[in-house]
Amino acid sequence: MDIYLQIAWNSLTIAALIAMMAASFTLIYSVTRVVHVAHGGVVLASGYFFYFGWTHGFGFVGAAALAVILAAILGVAINALVYEPLRRRRPLTGTAGMLASVAALIVIQNLLLAVWSSHTIVLHTPLERVASWAVGPLVVTPVSVLILSVAIPVFVFCALLMRFTKVGRAMRAVSDHEEMAEVVGINSKRIRMMSFAFFSAIGGLAGVLAALFYNLQPPYAVGFAVDAFSTAIVGGIGSLGGTVVAAIFINTLTNLGGFWMTAGIKTLFAFVVVFLFLLLRPQGIFGKKRR
Amino acid sequence: MEAYFIYFLTLAAIFAIGTMAYNVSAGYTGLFTLAQAGLLGVGAYTYALLTINLHWTFVTALAAALVVPAIANGILAYASKKIRGDAFAILTLWFGFVVVTLFLNWRGATRGALGLNGIPRPEFLDDTFLFLLFAVLLTALSYIVLRRIVSSPFGRALGAVRDDEVAAVALGKDVTRLRVTSAVVNGVFAGLAGALLAMFLGYINPTLFDITLLVQFIGYMVVGGLGSLEGSILGTVLLLAVREAIRFVPLDPELVGAIREIIFASILGLVILYRPRGLIGKVELE
Numbered sequence: 305m306d307i308y309l310q311i312a313w314n315s316l317t318i319a320a321l322i323a324m325m326a327a328s329f330t331l332i333y334s335v336t337r338v339v340h341v342a343h344g345g346v347v348l349a350s351g352y353f354f355y356f357g358w359t360h361g362f363g364f365v366g367a368a369a370l371a372v373i374l375a376a377i378l379g380v381a382i383n384a385l386v387y388e389p390l391r392r393r394r395p396l397t398g399t400a401g402m403l404a405s406v407a408a409l410i411v412i413q414n415l416l417l418a419v420w421s422s423h424t425i426v427l428h429t430p431l432e433r434v435a436s437w438a439v440g441p442l443v444v445t446p447v448s449v450l451i452l453s454v455a456i457p458v459f460v461f462c463a464l465l466m467r468f469t470k471v472g473r474a475m476r477a478v479s480d481h482e483e484m485a486e487v488v489g490i491n492s493k494r495i496r497m498m499s500f501a502f503f504s505a506i507g508g509l510a511g512v513l514a515a516l517f518y519n520l521q522p523p524y525a526v527g528f529a530v531d532a533f534s535t536a537i538v539g540g541i542g543s544l545g546g547t548v549v550a551a552i553f554i555n556t557l558t559n560l561g562g563f564w565m566t567a568g569i570k571t572l573f574a575f576v577v578v579f580l581f582l583l584l585r586p587q588g589i590f591g592k593k594r595r
Numbered sequence: 596m597e598a599y600f601i602y603f604l605t606l607a608a609i610f611a612i613g614t615m616a617y618n619v620s621a622g623y624t625g626l627f628t629l630a631q632a633g634l635l636g637v638g639a640y641t642y643a644l645l646t647i648n649l650h651w652t653f654v655t656a657l658a659a660a661l662v663v664p665a666i667a668n669g670i671l672a673y674a675s676k677k678i679r680g681d682a683f684a685i686l687t688l689w690f691g692f693v694v695v696t697l698f699l700n701w702r703g704a705t706r707g708a709l710g711l712n713g714i715p716r717p718e719f720l721d722d723t724f725l726f727l728l729f730a731v732l733l734t735a736l737s738y739i740v741l742r743r744i745v746s747s748p749f750g751r752a753l754g755a756v757r758d759d760e761v762a763a764v765a766l767g768k769d770v771t772r773l774r775v776t777s778a779v780v781n782g783v784f785a786g787l788a789g790a791l792l793a794m795f796l797g798y799i800n801p802t803l804f805d806i807t808l809l810v811q812f813i814g815y816m817v818v819g820g821l822g823s824l825e826g827s828i829l830g831t832v833l834l835l836a837v838r839e840a841i842r843f844v845p846l847d848p849e850l851v852g853a854i855r856e857i858i859f860a861s862i863l864g865l866v867i868l869y870r871p872r873g874l875i876g877k878v879e880l881e
Contacts, residue, residue: 400880403817407860530689579674
């Protein structure tokens with residue numbers, strides 16, 4: 305039984321990490337309607353920025369702040385260089401935005417490769433020196449505690465931001481009906497830019513935590529993107545709560561798959577279950593039926 | 596130099612099959628999947644695993660390499676009945692990723708990241724020139740078959756699904772069935788391309804079929820033009836030439852590889868932005 309507790313805890317940690325990536329992706333999607341595949345690249349780049357800051361004397365918090373700021377700038381830059389020019393030519397609802405985003409992901413991934421090479425980078429931080437704690441039958445690592453203690457406030461922050469602030473209300477307005485939002489005086493272009501800034505920063509925070517939890521390798525960009533999207537569609541696009549539930553659901557499945565079967569089959573197992581789930585409930589766990 | 600030229604043309608012929616196949620579902624039917632590299636991977640690994648581990652003959656293994664990706668893609672396309680638009684595309688991207696992860700982790704059969712070498716092929720294909728002829732012949736055959744399919748009444752129905760789904764339904768077309776059929780056609784030829792690639796290289800590993808290959812196919816198809824088989828051949832040859840030319844830049848190979856992907860992705864981005872019809876496409880990328 306203890307092993308299942310441990311699996312649950314590990315799944316929760318990874319779920320918190322991936323839910324941060326997925327929540328930032330799903331909020332960008334719901335405001336801008338762009339399938340921002342390159343978000344995976346932004347998340348990974350942030351990990352590399354953190355590594356740069358950490359190895360150049362910025363300190364732990366300083367390096368994390370640097371990474372988050374650069375991630376926000378990168379997100380805004382992608383929007384300005386790729387999506388806005390496309391948007392000027394035609395509405396960004398089709399596949400063009402998504403394909404352009406895949407291209408942007410490849411550019412980011414290979415820029416990281418060109419600068420930091422394909423070698424795996426393992427971050428050495430003071431966290432390594434803190435021993436794991438034994439909580440009852442559970443082994444709890446410092447990184448997993450850090451992940452949860454960052455992720456939970458971030459979700460609360462996002463939920464409050466979208467619900468109660470003026471910017472959040474404007475974002476929801478643009479998400480619901482862009483023209484109508486423009487009519488009531490919301491500058492939708494500016495709101496899109498702010499969405500990219502805010503949510504790329506949150507993705508960047510996830511990237512820093514992921515760098516601490518795993519390590520750094522250029523191909524991870526795609527893995528992060530795929531994790532973020534699959535979680536977002538299972539949760540129901542645009543639903544913050546759904547994203548969290550979906551992240552826990554998928555990662556528990558994946559880890560159970562790895563435990564029951566061989567590790568090799570766990571991603572396939574999770575994919576098949578999610579595939580069947582989506583056939584029954586295409587709008588996701590908490591998603592609204594599309595008009 | 597001649598050997599290199601033969602290598603380039605053979606690779607172009609094999610990739611052209613994969614691009615044409617992709618165009619049938621994405622260009623002609625408007626069913627935009629992001630699993631093309633994964634499908635080639637399934638074809639390549641099916642052929643390699645069956646010949647190496649189970650000692651199947653060339654013909655039976657090749658047949659299996661056509662059937663398995665076709666079934667996989669058909670099942671994926673069926674999901675488009677329920678899962679629409681962007682979510683469907685994301686699901687297919689995920690599928691491609693799962694395929695690569697499976698090849699990486701199913702070490703007992705695939706030897707993981709080490710890849711499989713010594714993939715058997717019929718003796719006459721050991722001659723590089725004969726292999727080139729064989730590949731070109733199959734590309735020509737694929738072109739003829741696919742041309743017949745897209746020009747048939749069935750092909751026109753596919754176009755109706757792409758242009759106006761509601762109207763197609765109103766005319767009594769079974770849209771899901773049309774989509775699944777076009778995905779199966781794509782799967783068969785993508786499998787053929789994958790198996791040919793495995794035979795040609797004699798060695799495959801999982802990362803051959805990752806997102807870099809997917810972006811190659813998107814690039815070949817979009818630059819050539821959606822809804823044009825000739826465009827797919829043209830796009831493949833031109834862009835593969837660009838990719839191969841960059842290889843000769845005298846820098847550190849890893850850096851050259853990164854630069855090559857950045858240039859390729861930038862070309863794709865510019866074409867999407869400024870020429871959504873590609874070179875000779877019939878349909879605009881939306």
